[in-house]
Amino acid sequence: MQTPTSSASASEFSLAVEHIRKSFGSVQVLADVSFDARQGEFITLLGPSGCGKTTLLRIIAGLERADAGRVVVAGQGVDHLPANRRSVNTVFQSYALFPHLTVFENVAFGLRSRRVPSPEVNTRVQQGMEMLRIADFARRLPHQLSGGQKQRVALARALVNQPEVLLLDEPMSALDAKLRAEVQVELRRLQRSLGKTFVLVTHDQHEAMTVSDRIIVMNRGKIEQQGPTVEVYERPRNRFIAEFFGAANLLSAQRCGEQRVMTPAGELSVRQTPSWESGTVAIHPEWIEISDAPPAKNGVQAVVRESIYRGDHVELIMEPGPLRVQVSPRLRAEPGSTLWLSLPEERLEVLDD
Numbered sequence: 001m002q003t004p005t006s007s008a009s010a011s012e013f014s015l016a017v018e019h020i021r022k023s024f025g026s027v028q029v030l031a032d033v034s035f036d037a038r039q040g041e042f043i044t045l046l047g048p049s050g051c052g053k054t055t056l057l058r059i060i061a062g063l064e065r066a067d068a069g070r071v072v073v074a075g076q077g078v079d080h081l082p083a084n085r086r087s088v089n090t091v092f093q094s095y096a097l098f099p100h101l102t103v104f105e106n107v108a109f110g111l112r113s114r115r116v117p118s119p120e121v122n123t124r125v126q127q128g129m130e131m132l133r134i135a136d137f138a139r140r141l142p143h144q145l146s147g148g149q150k151q152r153v154a155l156a157r158a159l160v161n162q163p164e165v166l167l168l169d170e171p172m173s174a175l176d177a178k179l180r181a182e183v184q185v186e187l188r189r190l191q192r193s194l195g196k197t198f199v200l201v202t203h204d205q206h207e208a209m210t211v212s213d214r215i216i217v218m219n220r221g222k223i224e225q226q227g228p229t230v231e232v233y234e235r236p237r238n239r240f241i242a243e244f245f246g247a248a249n250l251l252s253a254q255r256c257g258e259q260r261v262m263t264p265a266g267e268l269s270v271r272q273t274p275s276w277e278s279g280t281v282a283i284h285p286e287w288i289e290i291s292d293a294p295p296a297k298n299g300v301q302a303v304v305r306e307s308i309y310r311g312d313h314v315e316l317i318m319e320p321g322p323l324r325v326q327v328s329p330r331l332r333a334e335p336g337s338t339l340w341l342s343l344p345e346e347r348l349e350v351l352d353d
């Protein structure tokens with residue numbers, strides 16, 4: 001899915017990225033990447049390390065030049081504009097705060113360099129600091145702040161400039177797991193209340209799911225799939241997405257009739273007839289149902305090989321398959337016991353390889 005899919009008019013878009021290509025020397029890092037973001041949308045670029053996410057963000061920000069393609073912000077091509085003349089601000093992984101400036105002056109920096117009158121700077125910085133709950137630290141220097149506080153300063157510094165688009169390059173990766181989860185929820189709340197367009201880069205699928213309206217999954221410089229979070233999770237298009245996003249069960253399969261495939265777990269009916277002779281079908285562990293009696297359709301009699309207690313659920317590893325199945329911790333399924341599984345047809349995804 002390389003072209004923008006929405007039918008909205010150009011003015012509804014805060015950002016359009018059109019056919020971007022980029023190589024470093026002989027290595028192609030981005031190969032014809034296109035996507036757009038509507039005003040007020042939270043988009044996440046998700047993909048493994050080295051797939052080109054940061055390079056794409058830097059091209060949007062004007063910190064890197066594309067070899068081909070166009071970046072459009074609020075309906076206007078910006079390729080000829082330097083970074084500081086684009087209505088785009090970036091929050092970096094390292095926060096990039098000025099160590100010798102106070103929190104207040106860090107937040108004020110962009111406004112002062114654009115010669116915004118002092119009274120307005122004071123008002124906007126104060127508002128920005130209050131919004132991000134850092135007003136109490138206004139006089140501190142960055143080294144006197146925690147990671148989470150520095151992160152808020154970096155966000156405030158970007159947001160007071162009122163950019164059309166805020167770019168976030170793994171801004172939460174330096175935070176511990178608990179704080180990170182809190183900041184993700186806060187970031188989403190902030191974005192909703194401001195109605196701004198945010199584009200986040202991350203390789204963390206849980207982070208992507210927490211914050212995004214739409215997820216763009218990248219691999220080796222290409223977009224593999226883009227769509228609403230639920231759609232990408234529940235309807236992965238190919239093997240890469242299914243493996244990278246959501247840890248689905250992947251079963252090798254042979255086509256054996258109309259909407260039927262043969263898998264190591266037996267013959268199963270699927271929603272659509274595969275276009276391949278042999279390929280892969282996927283199902284998420286939480287969609288597999290357990291029953292005492294043989295189910296009417298897509299039943300598999302399976303033996304529990306391992307039972308892993310994970311607190312809020314138990315993960316069963318079962319044969320044939322192997323199939324990972326997610327069940328309630330109330331269910332007692334000891335290794336060696338035999339259970340009937342049902343693999344609902346509407347939850348079995350036929351993947352493009």
Ligand SMILES: Nc1ncnc2c1ncn2[C@@H]1O[C@H](COP(=O)(O)OP(=O)(O)OP(=O)(O)O)[C@@H](O)[C@H]1O
Nearest residue numbers: 024029047048049050051052053054055056202203
């Ligand atoms: N200035 C550069 N010169 C040469 N190669 C580069 C340069 N910047 C990035 N690359 C290469 O381009 C590829 C994509 O890098 P990029 O930083 O965009 O990936 P990423 O998806 O953001 O990865 P990560 O999640 O690890 O930050 C990598 O192979 C990287 O080594």
